[in-house]
Amino acid sequence: MPDSPAGIDQERLWSRLSELSKIGKSEGAGVTRLSFTREERAAKDLVASYMREAGLEVREDAIGNLIGRREGRDRDAPIVLAGSHVDSVRNGGDFDGPLGVLGAVEALHTMSERELETERPLEVVAFTDEEGARFSSGMIGSRALAGTLKPEDLQAKDRDGVSIAEAMRACGLDPERIGEAARAAGSVHSYVELHIEQGGILESRALPVGIVTGIAGPAWLRLTLTGEAAHAGTTPMGLRRDALAAAAAVMGRIEREAMRTGTSVGTVGQLELSPGGINIVPGHVSFSLDLRDIDEDIRNDVEARIMHEAMLLCEKRGVSLGTKTLQRLPPAPCSKLVQEAARAACREQGFEPFELASGAGHDGMHLTELCPIGMIFVRSKRGISHNPAEYSSKEDCAAGAAVLYRTLLGLAREI
Numbered sequence: 001m002p003d004s005p006a007g008i009d010q011e012r013l014w015s016r017l018s019e020l021s022k023i024g025k026s027e028g029a030g031v032t033r034l035s036f037t038r039e040e041r042a043a044k045d046l047v048a049s050y051m052r053e054a055g056l057e058v059r060e061d062a063i064g065n066l067i068g069r070r071e072g073r074d075r076d077a078p079i080v081l082a083g084s085h086v087d088s089v090r091n092g093g094d095f096d097g098p099l100g101v102l103g104a105v106e107a108l109h110t111m112s113e114r115e116l117e118t119e120r121p122l123e124v125v126a127f128t129d130e131e132g133a134r135f136s137s138g139m140i141g142s143r144a145l146a147g148t149l150k151p152e153d154l155q156a157k158d159r160d161g162v163s164i165a166e167a168m169r170a171c172g173l174d175p176e177r178i179g180e181a182a183r184a185a186g187s188v189h190s191y192v193e194l195h196i197e198q199g200g201i202l203e204s205r206a207l208p209v210g211i212v213t214g215i216a217g218p219a220w221l222r223l224t225l226t227g228e229a230a231h232a233g234t235t236p237m238g239l240r241r242d243a244l245a246a247a248a249a250v251m252g253r254i255e256r257e258a259m260r261t262g263t264s265v266g267t268v269g270q271l272e273l274s275p276g277g278i279n280i281v282p283g284h285v286s287f288s289l290d291l292r293d294i295d296e297d298i299r300n301d302v303e304a305r306i307m308h309e310a311m312l313l314c315e316k317r318g319v320s321l322g323t324k325t326l327q328r329l330p331p332a333p334c335s336k337l338v339q340e341a342a343r344a345a346c347r348e349q350g351f352e353p354f355e356l357a358s359g360a361g362h363d364g365m366h367l368t369e370l371c372p373i374g375m376i377f378v379r380s381k382r383g384i385s386h387n388p389a390e391y392s393s394k395e396d397c398a399a400g401a402a403v404l405y406r407t408l409l410g411l412a413r414e415i
């Protein structure tokens, strides 16, 4: 493995990551940088200064996406876009988002230092509000860039009742003009995002980087089971209509069906029951189900099997079952074009071009209509993220930036 991969300045990248992580950080509680706040503004200003140091031309678009551009020989050619986000969840870590933005800045900085020329222009973007931590409605910047963000989407409110549109105005942005952030069809050649893995796969295989094959699409459902509340002491087991016992049986099937495929994941993250007494058979249970796979057919098949089994289990127990779909997003496959460029980049850097899927959603999902997308993952310690303990080593961050650098040169056609 090369000491300093591809000439990437790993100390510079690391010190920029640590500088950025100080913004919005409180001792022991991690980083909180919500969108359209003073902290996010400070983060964008700092990144803009790094972009200028890298020789990029800096601007912000109508939704507040921060953009740094490096000209290509053909100024009118479709651009190659790389980036991520600088907003965070509440009490998040140092790397989720910043690594992709600063890794891309580092890649373009290296090109400038080496006086490399590319046929296509390159742009780095720090997307506005990827996490959705403030308004429970994320990926606003990427949706605006893809032209799919609607004016009514800006009505979502934060805890204090402030809407996205109002927050934008307070930051000097005009919500009426979000259409101007949309890129024209054919104007973006490809999008690549460097990101921490947020899973333990790379670590378990002792690999610093991986190539993402696709971003899993989540289906969110709510299941409601209604039986009959009864006295826990006097109601014989055979005469009960226990909604929680039925729900527990259904959850067992969820786990079994998701595991059976080898790729799907199924999670029950919310559970409510009533009446909720130590001496009462639960009459009513409601729980959430988050199902994901990078293959939509497999996900839908798992969902259908779970629903079928749930129906039978509930019927047998005299419990009625209601289901409601809350959200259903299609998976976003990563393009062969970007995957191939990333594979070549891995080989040049001496890394095994290992492939894996992304279970978490990312901005690229919303750009698939606009351009081919791809992602490069960096090993993260125990896969922990959205947590102050989130960690990727200096060497791994540099390895990811180096693979990104070579990938971008391949896509933008180094001259």
Ligand SMILES: [Zn+2]
Pocket (backbone or CB within 6 Å): 085, 096, 097, 130, 195
């Ligand atoms: Zn992220």
